[in-house]
Amino acid sequence: MFSESSLPTTAERPTPSDAVRAVQLEPSDKVPQLDPSVQYGDFRDALARDGYVVVPGVLDQAKCDEYIDRMHFWLESFGLGYKRSDSDTWKKEMLPVNHRGGLYNNYGVAHEQFMWDLRSEPSLIEKFQRLWGTDELLTGFDGCNISIPSIVKDGDFESKPWPHVDQSPRRKHLHCVQGILNFYPNGPKDGGLMILKNSRNYYTEFFDEVFKKDMPEEGWTFNDTHRFTDEQLEWLESRPGAEWHKVCAGPGDLILWDSRVCHYGAPTQSNNPRIAAYVCYKPASLITPDLLALKVQQFEQMQNSTHDGTLPALARNPVPKRRGFDVDPAWLVRQKPDKPPVLNAQARRFAGIESY
Ligand SMILES: O=C(O)CCC(=O)C(=O)O
Numbered sequence: 001m002f003s004e005s006s007l008p009t010t011a012e013r014p015t016p017s018d019a020v021r022a023v024q025l026e027p028s029d030k031v032p033q034l035d036p037s038v039q040y041g042d043f044r045d046a047l048a049r050d051g052y053v054v055v056p057g058v059l060d061q062a063k064c065d066e067y068i069d070r071m072h073f074w075l076e077s078f079g080l081g082y083k084r085s086d087s088d089t090w091k092k093e094m095l096p097v098n099h100r101g102g103l104y105n106n107y108g109v110a111h112e113q114f115m116w117d118l119r120s121e122p123s124l125i126e127k128f129q130r131l132w133g134t135d136e137l138l139t140g141f142d143g144c145n146i147s148i149p150s151i152v153k154d155g156d157f158e159s160k161p162w163p164h165v166d167q168s169p170r171r172k173h174l175h176c177v178q179g180i181l182n183f184y185p186n187g188p189k190d191g192g193l194m195i196l197k198n199s200r201n202y203y204t205e206f207f208d209e210v211f212k213k214d215m216p217e218e219g220w221t222f223n224d225t226h227r228f229t230d231e232q233l234e235w236l237e238s239r240p241g242a243e244w245h246k247v248c249a250g251p252g253d254l255i256l257w258d259s260r261v262c263h264y265g266a267p268t269q270s271n272n273p274r275i276a277a278y279v280c281y282k283p284a285s286l287i288t289p290d291l292l293a294l295k296v297q298q299f300e301q302m303q304n305s306t307h308d309g310t311l312p313a314l315a316r317n318p319v320p321k322r323r324g325f326d327v328d329p330a331w332l333v334r335q336k337p338d339k340p341p342v343l344n345a346q347a348r349r350f351a352g353i354e355s356y
């Protein structure tokens with residue numbers, strides 16, 4: 001029998017030091033900015049203006065059906081009891097451990113073949129190439145969301161909002177644009193992305209002035225995340241123009257948002273599943289040799305990372321915890337893909353394992 005001590009510890013996993021993370025801070029930062037005074041004539045106009053946009057029809061229905069099938073198959077392949085066709089098996093204990101009702105960033109899911117295939121979709125890549133003005137990109141090793149209806153009940157911890165931004169408060173400019181490639185129809189009551197409209201406009205004032213009092217002695221974290229406290233959120237929610245909005249999307253649509261926008265993923269309140277993948281690419285020129293070496297190591301170990309492909313931090317919770325077990329049974333089944341993924345030449349460059 002496995003014991004927790006025989007599993008890889010967090011310490012053995014490659015993670016950047018603060019000194020390494022600090023290399024990409026202002027004013028040396030070279031992330032291309034969207035110019036609100038420029039008329040791009042495409043999705044970049046809304047992204048620059050509102051901080052988010054839904055780009056319609058990036059994939060066709062046949063492609064969406066294919067990814068939905070492969071993602072269900074992945075869940076079923078753990079052998080914990082979940083079957084897409086039998087609602088009696090739509091239970092937490094029959095699924096791998098997920099977050100917030102269906103977010104998977106564990107078990108090496110970032111490197112499953114379906115994730116590399118979808119990251120290699122030309123019509124998806126083209127959007128990020130246009131956004132950043134370069135063909136030379138790096139991708140994060142992000143996961144996916146497969147939210148099965150009725151898993152999260154009202155009042156459960158997972159049903160609660162978790163408003164946050166995915167950017168270090170030390171970085172004030174546009175630093176990352178996150179994406180969700182949506183496969184299943186996603187309406188107002190279906191689980192999905194909630195954003196606090198216009199919250200981005202208060203980012204600098206928030207961290208440098210109003211809530212500077214909450215800054216730790218050593219300064220704001222270098223990690224690309226800030227989780228808002230109730231008091232902080234109350235202030236943000238009461239700003240002019242701030243308003244919660246559920247971002248709806250059709251099959252094949254791509255949601256893009258500026259990482260400074262306060263957001264969270266809401267669990268489904270309907271009888272529909274939510275099936276989507278987190279996607280994110282950044283200009284390859286932004287990575288440093290140290291961080292590139294770390295990224296390659298993450299790839300070789302089939303680890304999941306945070307969104308930003310040029311600041312490779314590992315996804316949290318390396319060893320999933322399941323109530324009632326010392327070791328999650330799904331973790332024993334799969335710590336990384338059963339079969340190593342096959343990447344085409346472009347995907348190998350996106351992963352950082354082949355150079356531009
Ligand atoms: O699931 C979602 O819609 C959002 C999850 C999230 O916070 C993220 O991708 O940064």
Ligand SMILES: [Fe+2]
Pocket residue numbers: 164165166263264
């Ligand atoms: Fe987020």
